[in-house]
Structure formats: structure tokens, C-alpha cells
Amino acid sequence: MEQKMLFEVHNEIxxxxxxANLYFSPGRINLIGEHLDYNxxxxxxxxxxxxxxxxxxxxxxxxxxxxxxxxPDGGIVTIDLDDIGESGNYDWASYVxxxxxxxxxxxxxxHGLDITIYGTLPNRSGLSSxxxxxxxxLYIISDVYGVTLDRMEMAALGQTIxxxxxxxxxxxxxxxxxxxxxxxxxxxxxxxxxxYEICRYQDGTHExxxxxxxxxxxxxxxxxxxxxxxxxxxxxxxxxxxxxxxxYLCGYDHQVLEASKEAFSSRALYRRAYHVxxxxxxxxxxxxxxxxxxxxxxxxxxxxxxxSLRTMYEVTGTELDRIADSAKTLDYVLGxxxxxxxxxxxAIALIxxxxxxxxxxxxxxxxxxxIGYKPSLYQVALSTGPTIISKGDA
Numbered sequence: 001m002e003q004k005m006l007f008e009v010h011n012e013i014x015x016x017x018x019x020a021n022l023y024f025s026p027g028r029i030n031l032i033g034e035h036l037d038y039n040x041x042x043x044x045x046x047x048x049x050x051x052x053x054x055x056x057x058x059x060x061x062x063x064x065x066x067x068x069x070x071x072p073d074g075g076i077v078t079i080d081l082d083d084i085g086e087s088g089n090y091d092w093a094s095y096v097x098x099x100x101x102x103x104x105x106x107x108x109x110x111h112g113l114d115i116t117i118y119g120t121l122p123n124r125s126g127l128s129s130x131x132x133x134x135x136x137x138l139y140i141i142s143d144v145y146g147v148t149l150d151r152m153e154m155a156a157l158g159q160t161i162x163x164x165x166x167x168x169x170x171x172x173x174x175x176x177x178x179x180x181x182x183x184x185x186x187x188x189x190x191x192x193x194x195x196y197e198i199c200r201y202q203d204g205t206h207e208x209x210x211x212x213x214x215x216x217x218x219x220x221x222x223x224x225x226x227x228x229x230x231x232x233x234x235x236x237x238x239x240x241x242x243x244x245x246x247x248y249l250c251g252y253d254h255q256v257l258e259a260s261k262e263a264f265s266s267r268a269l270y271r272r273a274y275h276v277x278x279x280x281x282x283x284x285x286x287x288x289x290x291x292x293x294x295x296x297x298x299x300x301x302x303x304x305x306x307x308s309l310r311t312m313y314e315v316t317g318t319e320l321d322r323i324a325d326s327a328k329t330l331d332y333v334l335g336x337x338x339x340x341x342x343x344x345x346x347a348i349a350l351i352x353x354x355x356x357x358x359x360x361x362x363x364x365x366x367x368x369x370x371i372g373y374k375p376s377l378y379q380v381a382l383s384t385g386p387t388i389i390s391k392g393d394a
Contacts, residue, residue, distance in 0.1 A: 003053060003389070006069070010055045010116035013067045013076065018055040018116070021143075025136030025386040026051035027127040028177040029210065029348050030339050031186055031290075032298075032305050033283035035313060037171030039231055040192035040248020041280035044199075044287055045173055047181025048210075049383040052119040052132045056140060059112035066096050069118040081109055087166045095130050098161035099137035107147045115140075122376060125212045126338075126345025131174035134158040139386035151385065152194075155179040168221070169228055181385035188287045192248055201382055202293045206334060207353050211363060212376040213319040215344035224341050227315065231276060234269040249276045275312035279305060299335025299350050303328060306337035306347075315342030319371055323347040326366045330359065 003022060010018040026047035033043035059065070064079035077093035084101045087094035100109065117136070121129040135158055142149045149157070158175030162168045171191060180187055180196065188197040235249050241263040242256060257270075257277055264270045282301050289297040306324045310316040316324075320338040327336035327349050336349040351359050360377045368374045 006053055006055050006116060006118050009069050009118075010057070010067075010114070013116060014057065014065065014114040016057040016114055018057045018114075020390065021055070021388050022390045023054045023056075023136060023140055023143075023386070024051055024389050025132045025139060026178055026181055026383045027121040027129060027132045028174055028181070029127065029208065029346075029380065030173065030177070031208075031348070032286045032302055032337065033279060034305065034309055034338070034340075034342070035227060035231075035315070036250065036276060036280055036283065037173035037189075037191045038169070038228055039250050039276045039280075041250040041276065042188060042190050042283050042287070043173045044186055044188055044283055044290070045177035046186035046382040047178050047385055048127070048208075048380040050120045050127065050210075050378060050380060051383075052117055052121065052129065052136050053389075054115055054117040054136055054140060056116075056144070057114045058144075059114060061112050062109075063112040064096065064100055064115065065112070066093050066115040066117065068092060069116065070123070081112060094166060095133040095161065096137050098165035099134055099141060099157075101165060102157050102160050103138065103141045103145075103147055103149075107145065109141070109145050109147075113140075113144065122212045122214075122346075122378075124216075124345070125210075126340025126342075127210065128174040128178065128340075130162070131158055131178055134161050135175060135178045135386050143388070151179040154386070169225055179385050181383055183384050184382050186290065186382060192250065197287075199287065199291055201290075203295055205353055206295055206350055207356070208380050208382070209349045209351055209356065209359065210339075210378045210380050211323050211347045211349065212378070213323070213344050213346065213371075214373060214375055215317070215319045215371075223315070223343050227272065227313065230269055230272045234264065234273040237264055237269065238273065249273055250280045252277055254278070254281075271312045271314070275308045278308055278312070282308075295334050295350065299333070302335030302337045302348075302350065309338055309342060313342075317343055319344060319367075319375075320347050322367050322370045323349075323363060323375065326363055327359075330362060333359065 030045040062081040090097045155175040159172045162170045184201045286301040327333045332352040332355040334350040339348045
């Protein structure tokens with residue numbers, strides 16, 4: 001849908017003329033460093049130019065009425081600013097309700113809004129469509145109501161929405177990557193200290209491609225919680241064995257891990273800890289390669305990351321493995337790996353420019369032959385964080 005069409009949809013649905021501001025919040029890919037945010041490691045995400053758009057109009061009452069052009073059958077969802085209920089009351093709009101709830105605890109929101117949104121992120125693709133909506137709403141609230149929120153506060157509030165309002169045990173990586181997104185840049189984020197570095201993408205001869213498996217992800221929430229719990233248990237057992245009190249698994253190194261190998265109550269816990277420690281070291285190496293524009297090494301580390309997620313963390317699955325394995329056979333592909341939590345969702349690949357059509361043909365053919373249906377492929381660029389694309393009179 002063209003962006004200008006969103007204004008027409010808003011007028012038709014809400015029977016109000018929206019103001020001239022077109023808001024945008026990106027999705028994100030994690031280039032490398034998977035399942036490290038809740039383990040105190042370093043991640044390397046970037047905002048992308050797929051994301052969520054919104055237009056708004058002011059109301060005189062205290063109702064938030066939000067409509068998604070992606071879910072037209074859901075109609076308008078109404079959120080009462082004086083009585084924001086539990087997240088289960090609002091279906092997909094729970095992310096919207098959560099943004100108004102956590103912000104209202106900090107400032108008085110004087111009036112309601114009609115909101116129409118449209119997303120270009122594939123649903124349940126592992127590209128953080130939920131965080132995109134959260135940060136979009138927080139940005140709109142800041143702009144409309146004059147609530148001062150810096151980028152760190154926006155990221156933290158986004159995580160609060162997920163953890164406290166929605167009850168999801170997510171880390172801060174997704175919200176941070178979106179809030180701090182900059183064009184042609186990725187973000188090296190130490191999730192233990194929250195220190196970060198903006199790393200400029202210096203290469204003009206390669207591009208990133210997102211490959212959505214189109215696999216339903218019914219088990220993603222329970223499996224994510226299970227992996228997180230396994231890491232917590234592995235940390236507890238390491239702390240007991242070493243008489244240390246580390247807060248995160250990334251506080252340990254391979255030498256200590258191998259010395260403690262037989263102390264784990266299960267081999268699975270050892271494998272989870274191994275991936276976390278190894279992936280953290282690999283991510284630091286990848287960031288160094290990225291900064292010196294050594295994309296060949298960066299791509300090799302992407303492949304290594306996927307293999308660890310396949311064999312040690314066990315979160316990939318047949319669909320993601322098929323994509324990574326097919327990509328590895330192509331000489332114009334530097335690297336490929338799953339991105340996000342796994343269990344379906346998406347993979348990313350770093351390929352030579354001018355090979356996208358060829359890449360899509362091969363991946364679609366081999367994936368459909370193995371899985372039974374085609375994946376969806378998208379060329380993406382590293383992008384800016386939440387912004388107003390076109391500014392008009394409020």
C-alpha cells in the first residue's frame with residue numbers, strides 16, 4: 001500500500017481527517033549474537049527499512065481508537081485512557097494499549113487519539129513487529145503530548161510493555177535496536193552494561209536479504225521461555241560449581257565451562273551454555289570484522305553462528321536450516337543465519353548486489369522442494385529509528 005493511501009484509509013475508517021504527520025518505526029534484524037541479550041552478552045542488531053507506519057487525529061474525549069490495515073477484520077479497537085485493561089482485552093492492539101499504559105504512569109495524557117497503522121513487516125516473521133509498534137506508539141505519544149522520552153527511555157519502556165504488561169520474558173535488544181537505529185548502521189550493544197557503539201556499514205557492493213520461512217510459530221513463546229530457563233539453570237549450576245556469583249552466563253569463558261562440563265545436571269544445559277559463551281566471542285569478532293569492512297570473515301561467522309544455533313542451542317528447525325544450507329552453496333553469498341528467536345521466523349543472508357533475483361530463484365526452488373511451500377524474500381537496508389517521514393500541521 002502506498003503511504004498516501006494510509007491517510008485515505010484513516011479518513012474512511014474514523015470519519016476524521018488525519019493531521020499531515022506520517023510516522024514510521026522500523027523493524028530490526030540481528031546480524032549476529034543470538035539469544036545473548038538475556039545472557040549478558042553483546043548483540044549486533046540494526047533497524048531496517050521495513051516497519052510500521054501510522055497517521056493520527058486528535059479526539060476531544062479520552063478514547064484511543066486504533067485500526068490496523070493489516071487486520072481489517074478486527075475493526076477498530078478502543079482503549080479507554082481512564083481504564084486501560086489487561087493485555088488480553090485488546091488482541092493485536094495490546095502493544096498499543098501497553099504504550100499508553102506505561103506512559104500514562106509518567107505523564108497526564110490530555111485527550112484521546114484516532115490511529116490508523118499499516119505494517120510492511122511480515123507477521124510473526126521474527127523481525128520485531130511488536131517492538132516496532134511499541135516504539136511507534138511511544139514516539140507518537142512523545143510527539144503529541146510533549147512527553148519527554150530519550151531513546152534509552154523509549155527502549156526501556158518498550159521492554160516494560162513486553163515484560164510487565166504482556167508478561168513476555170524478552171530482553172531489551174529489539175527495542176534498543178529500533179530506538180537507536182541509524183541509516184546504514186548496526187549497533188554493537190553490550191547487554192550487561194548497556195554500552196553501545198554505532199557501526200557504519202561501509203560496503204556498497206553487498207546487501208542484506210531477509211528470508212521469511214512462512215512457518216507458523218505456535219510454540220515460539222513456550223520454547224523461548226524454556227531456553228531462557230535452561231540458561232538460568234546452567235548459570236546457577238556453574239555458580240555453585242565454581243563458587244562464583246556471576247549474574248550472566250557471558251561472565252564465564254570456555255576454559256571454566258570445559259572444567260565444569262561434568263558438573264552440569266544434563267548435557268542440554270552444557271550445550272546451552274556453550275552456545276552462549278561461544279556466540280558472545282563470535283559476535284565480538286564479527287563486530288571487529290564489520291568495522292574493518294572484512295565482510296568475508298563476517299559472513300563466515302554468520303554461518304558459524306547458525307551452526308551453533310542448530311546443534312548447541314537447538315532453535316533453528318528444518319526450515320531455517322534449509323535456507324542456511326542452500327545459501328552456503330552459492331558463491332555470491334557471504335553468509336547466512338537465522339535471526340530472532342528461531343523455531344521458524346526468518347533468516348538473513350549477506351549477498352553480492354545484483355544477485356537478488358538469482359538468489360530468490362534458488363532459495364524458493366530448494367526450499368519448496370524440501371518444505372512444500374515457498375519462503376518470502378525481502379531486500380532490506382539498515383535504517384533510521386522512529387521518525388516523522390512527512391511533517392505537517394498537528
